[in-house]
Amino acid sequence: MWFTIDFESEEAYYSQLCNQVILGIAMEQYKEGDTLPSVRQMAEMIGINMHTVNKAYSILKQEGYLKVDNRRGAVVSLDVxxxxxxxxxxxxxxxxxxxxxxxxxxxxxxxxxxxxxxxxYGGED
Amino acid sequence: MWFTIDFESEEAYYSQLCNQVILGIAMEQYKEGDTLPSVRQMAEMIGINMHTVNKAYSILKQEGYLKVDNRRGAVVSLDVxxxxxxxxxxxxxxxxxxxxxxxxxxxxxxxxxxxxxxxxYGGED
DNA sequence: CAATTGTGATAGTTCCATTATAACAGAGGT
DNA sequence: ACCTCTGTTATAATGGAACTATCACAATTG
Structure with a gap:
């Protein structure tokens, strides 16, 4: 998956990132148990601050898309x-x-x- | 139509007002040519500042829901x-x-x- | 002329988004 | 043990958006 931030957009960076992760899960490019890049890796990759990535991950965790495993990082874990x-x-x-x-x-x-x-999105639904 | 602002909501006041006007038009409680309360009347009615109402009306005008006629005020005018x-x-x-x-x-x-x-919303669509 | 319309200028406050720097506990590799 | 990487927290600074307040003005209607 290719994560990119539109720096000209009115939408907040953390919100853009959240939506792209959700899109990635829906399109099954990320599946249950897969790990996302760490907050630092992701931050450097897309060119924003570590805390902005952390904010996005925190929201995704709260909304039931991720769980955090120390050492492994952010793991896709769907809480429906x-x-x-x-x-x-x-x-x-x-x-x-x-x-x-x-x-x-x-x-x-x-x-x-x-x-x-x-x-x-996924096949039969 | 009854306009009310939820002061506890995270949604901005001007955004709440925009959505309620759009809902009102969609439910045909406001029709082409009807006038909305003036910015000052609306402001006092729902308990927010005049300029916040003006911001909402300006957005609705730009998005093609209203036109502004001096003296008459905000008139419902759908630009599709x-x-x-x-x-x-x-x-x-x-x-x-x-x-x-x-x-x-x-x-x-x-x-x-x-x-x-x-x-x-309206009948046959 | 008087009253009301939208609109503009200006200023102040509060809060969010973002960045920066630093630090800490937990876990895995060597 | 030591190093490295993880998420997480604290703190501070900056920029901008949202909201309010006050004053003012041109245009229109009675």
């Missing part, structure tokens, strides 16, 4: 709290779909786009 | 740039659906949730 995830999904979608409706994007177009994106 | 809206939708969904996949939320569950939410 489906109920909470569904609640957050509903909240995000309510605003997102409101915008779609205002912009004349039909329900079917949203469904089609979702199928298209979901095909990039 | 569907191509841009689709691009932003795809970007938002790619991260959102990655999280769903990691949390074992199936494609069908996402489709069902979308139908449920979309039913709250």
């Amino acid at each position: 709290d489906k109920l909470r995830a569904m609640q957050e999904l509903q909240k995000s979608l309510s605003v997102l779909l409101a915008k779609c409706h205002c912009k004349n994007i039909t329900r079917d177009e949203v469904h089609a786009l979702i199928d298209e994106i979901y095909d990039n | 740039d569907k191509l841009r809206a689709m691009q932003e939708l795809q970007k938002s969904l790619s991260v959102l659906l990655a999280k769903c996949h990691c949390k074992n939320i199936t494609r069908d569950e996402v489709h069902a949730l979308i139908d449920e939410i979309y039913d709250n």
Whole structure:
């Protein structure tokens, strides 16, 4: 996986990194038990400060994507709290779909786009 | 429509207000040509500063939900740039659906949730 | 003229994001 | 034991965003 930070983006560096890790897990380039680069390695690799990487890893840990094993570093470990995830999904979608409706994007177009994106992630779900 | 600010939320006040206006338009409680409360009225009504309301209105204007008519105030005026809206939708969904996949939320569950939410907005779309 | 509209300038406060430097405990390799 | 690497914490400094406050101005309506 190739991690890169868009230094021109308005999105915070730690947020960009979080999202890329989640994308990597969803696309199964990182699987349960795999280790991510250490905070120092990752920091030097993508050109940001160690603490910014640490902040991203801390958030990912809290949200149930990683666990930390001293010496091994950050290990992909999925803690599935489906109920909470569904609640957050509903909240995000309510605003997102409101915008779609205002912009004349039909329900079917949203469904089609979702199928298209979901095909990039693991096989059968 | 009842506008309220959650002062305990991490979300910025201007962002909360933007989303509520968009929700109001999507649910057709505000229609093309309707006027929103003036920046001063709205500010006093929901208990925040005039300039924070102005910031929200400016963003909504730039994103094509309002136009500003001196003396009348903020008028709902939908400028549909569907191509841009689709691009932003795809970007938002790619991260959102990655999280769903990691949390074992199936494609069908996402489709069902979308139908449920979309039913709250205008009729036939 | 009076009142209200959006808008702009300026200033102050608070908080977040980011960087920098330093230090510490825990674990593996030699 | 010693060295090295891990995450983690503390502290400080900087820049910028969010929010508030006050004053002011051009434009429009009654």
